[in-house]
Amino acid sequence: MSGTALAATDVWAGYGGQPVLQGATLSVAPGETVGIIGRSGAGKSTLVQVLLGRHKATSGRATYGARPVGKMSRKETKAFRSVVRAIHQEGLVGVDPRTTVARLLKGTLDDARKAGRPTGQEPADVLARVGLEGRYLDRTLYSLSGGERQRVVLADALATRPEILVLDEPATALDPALRDAVADELAGLAEAGVGLLVVSHDLRLVDRLAATVHVLGEGRVVETGPLGTLLREPQHDETKALAEAYPEAVASFR
């Protein structure tokens, strides 16, 4: 499945008949780094959920290669979930907080093996990549600090050697030093060819990680470009509003 793009094409979606996305189109493939910015409530997380097959589009398509993500068989879904990994601001949705770190990572590594992507890694190897020592293996997720948990979430995402990482506010619970360390790790992955789709209000992080940035507004992508260009010379009203909301970021691009 190498080189396969994850794409949204003219996606419409919402909640209880209320539209949020109204014709959103974008894609990310291995070797590409793509950002999504937009005002709070613009639908960034909704678009991510549609791309991951976790929220149904009312019209339009979310596809991985030629396959619609919402219509994969169980086996295909398993393979998809080990190649396209996601990190959310809420952390590990649906995982029992009493699970130990070792158990979580072992489960992920086993799933990757079953999906035909053996990694040859042990949970301790995976943890070491995010700077956590082996003593964390026996800790429950519940007992970790917010920052430790977020690093475990990242370790878990990296465990399957994904081709595309979808990051929805990946660094919110981290202190500045850790945030930089995580950004370094993610930038390194991008250099190694992992595709990144980054959603964040942290424009420094978006600029560091994403070569191409889409502005989501009015339910669709209203403007696209490198972040510096978007903020220095915003064309669309949504981009202008964002530039006004982040004066420090704009100043840093002057």
Ligand SMILES: Nc1ncnc2c1ncn2[C@@H]1O[C@H](COP(=O)(O)OP(=O)(O)OP(=O)(O)O)[C@@H](O)[C@H]1O
């Ligand atoms: N499960 C849900 N049920 C009903 N409405 C929802 C649900 N999830 C999101 N929404 C609404 O859909 C709209 C878009 O939400 P979404 O989380 O996609 O925006 P966002 O751009 O990611 O926002 P933020 O930057 O604040 O995280 C918001 O008005 C939100 O209240």
